[in-house]
Amino acid sequence: MISSLTNKRVKELCLLKTSKGRKSSGQFIVEGRHLVNEAKALGILVEVYTTDEALEGELVSKEVMKKLCNTDTVVNQIGVCKKIESNVIADRVLILDGVQDPGNLGALMRSAKAFDFNTIFLGTGTVDPYNDKVIRSSQGAIFKLSILEGDVVDFINSLKGYEIYSTNVKNGVSVDEIKKAQKCALILGNEGNGVSDRVNSLGLKNLYIKISNTESLNVAVAGSILMYEMSK
Amino acid sequence: MISSLTNKRVKELCLLKTSKGRKSSGQFIVEGRHLVNEAKALGILVEVYTTDEALEGELVSKEVMKKLCNTDTVVNQIGVCKKIESNVIADRVLILDGVQDPGNLGALMRSAKAFDFNTIFLGTGTVDPYNDKVIRSSQGAIFKLSILEGDVVDFINSLKGYEIYSTNVKNGVSVDEIKKAQKCALILGNEGNGVSDRVNSLGLKNLYIKISNTESLNVAVAGSILMYEMSK
Known part of the structure; x- marks a missing residue:
């Protein structure tokens, strides 16, 4: 012993x-x-x-x-x-651009699996997915997803044939008004600062959720509602 | 000093x-x-x-x-x-039956405010809403809600004219198939055990969210998607 x-x-x-x-x-x-x-x-x-x-x-x-x-x-x-090495890119991809809270990442993993976003890409600056709190709050979903890490802009540029949506309150389209694409990717940003300037400068379409003025949603909640709508 | x-x-x-x-x-x-x-x-x-x-x-x-x-x-x-004393019961009410994680309660407060569930009832055994982590993660939403505490079954029985939905995977109705009621209440249960037996025994209608088999959602995520649909 x-x-x-x-x-x-x-x-x-x-x-x-x-x-x-x-x-x-x-x-x-x-x-x-x-x-x-x-x-x-x-x-x-x-x-x-x-x-x-x-x-x-x-x-x-x-x-x-x-x-x-x-x-x-x-x-x-x-x-x-x-660690599970993977380079599988599923038809639905969740891209995280600096999500910091382990509980948020764990909850997003559960939602991604539940709504068939079977690949998660973690941009540099996102919390380590093998952090114990992430593993606990993912409730095993971490084992069922293809997890990739690297530079978020390089990854976005490498996606071919995907409808790619970013999240930004400005100039957005309501998520219940978009046409469903077979291959799609959703980008979520940091809890405090949102999607990074580098990603914003790519000029992607932005999605938003209709909510009462001046309020905001937790990033895991917002991301999950968007994945829920996109998988309907 | x-x-x-x-x-x-x-x-x-x-x-x-x-x-x-x-x-x-x-x-x-x-x-x-x-x-x-x-x-x-x-x-x-x-x-x-x-x-x-x-x-x-x-x-x-x-x-x-x-x-x-x-x-x-x-x-x-x-x-x-x-503490803000309140006995206002809004047209949309979120009822928590044993939610334990401060981050989950904070996120649910943000969502409740965003989707016009302006009253939150916290059943005995739910985390203290004035916990510092709840206050931080609620991002100020805690100040804008009517917060009530007490016995969850007594409160449910006191609601008159409300369409009351519980959450239970068994015998549920998909949330996108319900008719919207003007006055409604949503009950969420504990992270590990769900809604308590006492509440289950009331025989309320159950809501569920269509997700991939064998998966489950974080309670703040699930509750927020349900409030999102009920407020549409």
């Missing part, structure tokens, strides 16, 4: 709690039996650690598990997973 | 960081100039504390301000507000 908090492997695993550590290793941690089993079924599970002899995995002490877990609710099993 | 962390008033203000303290005093704290000004305009501002001599309010040291603030981003002005 690993019980030392200064154990070499424990230190390495702690690096996976940081975005930098996940990037350099190509691995991330999932917490709890449910997610460990999902990762196993997908063939991306690399290692398992547990505090419970009855469960699969290398035994660690509760103190070590507490150090490896991100939440106050310490689980009895965690899995180290390898 | 108040600079002692053990100052009597500082200790009292710290109680407002807890749900219990807010309940017993009927007061809550808002952080940042923007919210302080909103509270002032509404006439609910009781006291102001600041670290900046150029701003309105009693001077406190940075250490005291850090103790009074809930986030790592320490602001330079906070306001103590009295």
